[in-house]
Amino acid sequence: MKIKANQYTKYILFLIVGLFLGWLFFSSSGGDAAKGNKTEKKEAEVWTCSMHPQIKVDKFGKCPLCGMDLIPLSTSGSGSGIDPDEIHFTKEAAMLSNVMTTIVSKDKASKEVRLYGKVQADERLIQSQVSHVSGRIEKLYINFTGETVKRGQLLALIYSPDLITAQQELLETIKTKHLYPEFYEAAKEKLMQWKLSASQIAAIESSKKIKTNIEVYATSSGIVTAKNVTVGDYISQGTVLYEVSDLSRIWVLFDAFESDLHFLKKGNKIDFTVEAIPNSKYSGTISFIDPVMDPINRVAKVRVELTNTDSKLKPEMFVTGSVKANLDQYQNKLVIPKTAVLWTGKRSIVYVKKPGDDFIFKLREIEIGPLLGNSYVVEKGIDEGEEIVTNGAFSVDAAAQLEGKPSMMNLEGGITAVGHQHGGETPVVKSNKKVSINTEVKSSLENLINIYISLQTALANDDFSASKKQAKALNAAFKTIKMNQFMGDAHDSWMPYHDYFTPSLEILEKANNIDQLRKSFLNLSSTYISLIETFGPFSKKLYVVHCPMANNNKGGDWLSDKKEVKNPYFGASMLKCGSVKKEY
Secondary structure, three states: HHHHHHHHHHHHHHHHHHHHHHHHHHHHHHHHHHHHHHHHHHHOEEEEEEOOOEEEEOOEEOOOOOOEOOOHHHHHHOOOOOOOOEEEHHHHHHHHOOOOEEEEEEEEEEEEEEEEEEEEEEEEEEHHHHOOOOEEEEEEOOOOOOEEEEEOEEEEEOOOOOOOHHHHHHHHHHOOOOOOOOHHHHHHHHHHHOOOEOOOOEHHHOOOOOOEEEEEEEOOOOEEEOOOOOOOOEOOOOOOOEEOOOOOOOEEEEEEEEEOOOOOOOOOOOEEEEOOOOOEEEEEEEEEEOOOOOOOOOOOEEEEEEEOOOOOOOOOOOOEEEEEEOOOOOEEEEEEEEHEEEOOOEEEEEEEEEEOOOOEEEEEHHHHEEEEEEEEEEEOOOOOOEEEEEHHHHHHHHHHHOOOOOEEEEEOOOOOOOOOOOOOOOOOOOOOOOOOOOOHHHHHHHHHHHHHHHHHHHHHHHOOHHHHHHEEEEHHHOOOOOOOHOHHHHHHHHHHHHHHHHHHHHHHHHOHHHHHHHHHHHHHHHHHHHHHHHHOOOOOOOEEEOOOOOHHHEEEEEOOOOOOOOOOOOOHHHOOOOOEEEOO
C-alpha cells in the first residue's frame, strides 16, 4: 500500500509540472493571438457594401439594396479620411455597368460642320425677256421651258397697233425731213426706244411698207426657266415673255443653323456631294453668308459659286456639304468625348476617377465650349492628365443618386429621384400653368400615362419582374418624345419635365429590387400628377390616391385609373391603405 501511494504521488507531481510548463510556453503567444482576434473583431465589427457605402451594419450579410456580400468597413474605402462624396464600385459592378474611362488631354480643336442645300441659278445671270410694245402674241418660237436659246435668237412675233401708228409717223416725216428734220429724228427715236434695230428701221424706210408684226429677239443666252405667255395673249409694254438663265455658272446655297454660323466665315472651303450624281465630289469656297436669318426655318443661306461648263449641276439638286472649321480661339484646349458629359440644361458634369483606384469616382462640374462632332472643348473645371468616365456615366450618376451623394440632379447631395432630399422634400416638377398641346403630343403623353398605370399595377402586385419591364418600357417611350413636338408655351412648360425624366427614368430602369422601384415611383407619381395638371385633360379618367404611411409616414400619392385602392408602395402587406382624394 505504501508503494502504491508513492506512485500516485509521482503521477500527480508530473501532471502539475506539465501544466505549469504548458502555461509558461503558450501564455505569450496565446495572449497575443487573443489580442489580435480582439483587434480584428473590433476592426470588422462594422460592415458595408462596396456598391452602396451608406449601408452600415454590425455583422456580415447581404446588402439590402443590391444583394452583394458586405465587406468590412476598414477595407471598403469609406473609413476615416475618405471623401464621403465618392462613388465606390466593385470590379464586377463596373463591368456590369460597362464603365470605361479616358485620360484627359489636349487636342487640336477643329469642328466639322455639316450643311445641306440646293443648287440654284446665279441670280446675276437670270435675264427677263420682255416685250417693249403692247399688243397680241401672234407666234412663239420657244414653246416650252428647258429649251436652250442663244443671244439674238428670234423668240416671238407681236402684232402692235401702237407700232403701226409709229411707223406711219416715220414715213410721213420722211417726206418733210429736209424741212423739219427734228420731226423725222423724233419718229425714228421712238421706234428705237421700242427696241427696233437700225437695220429694221432702215428696211421700213426703204420699202415704204408698214410692218404689222414686230419681232422679239433674245438678249442673252441660256436655258428657258419660265414661259409666261401663249399665242393669242394680249400683253402690255414690259410684259415678261420668258426668263432665261445662264447656267454656265451656278450657286450652291446651303442652310446654316444659328448654332453653326459662328464656325463659318467667308473663304472657308466646303466639300460637298450631289445626291443625284453618284460618287460625286465637289469643292468650293464660301463667297457670301446671308446677314439675315430666315424667320421661319431659323437658318441663314451660305453661298458657294461654281463654274458649270459641263451642265451636270442643275437647279434644285440636293447637296450635302461639310466645312472643317479651325477654331483658333480654342487651340491648345482640353478636349473630352461627348459621352463623358452629363448635361442638365443648367450645368455640365463629369465623373473623375480617383488616382490609383480603378473603381472610385467623384462628380466634377465643368464649363464646356463648342461641340466638336463627338467631343467637347473644356473651358475649365478639369486638368490635363485626370481620368474621367467616358462610358457608363449615367450608371455612375444613378449610383450617386441612389446613395444620396452629389449627382447631376442635386450637386449638394441627398437622395433625389429615389427617396427624399435634405429636409424630406421630394424633388418633383410642379407647375400651376395650364397649356394646350396638339394631338401628336397628347398621344405621346397618354402613352406615358398608360405605361405608368401598368407599372403601378405591377408594384401593387409585388411583381418585380413585371415592374422592371414596365420601367424599361416607360424609359423607352419617353425617349421617343421629341422636343420639337412642343410649340410655344407648351415647349417652355415641357422643359422641366424633360430635365426631370431624362435621368430619373434611367435610374428607375436600373433599380435592383422592388424597394428601389417603389422609392423612385414616389417622386415619379408626384411629377405625373403635375404633368396632368399642366397638359391635361386626357382621354382616360384618372384618380389621385393618397397613402398617409408611404414615404416613412410622410405620406405619398399615386395615380390610378380605378377608384379601387391598390397600394403600390406596400403591395400585399397593406394593399388597401389609401383613399381617393382627387379625380381627373
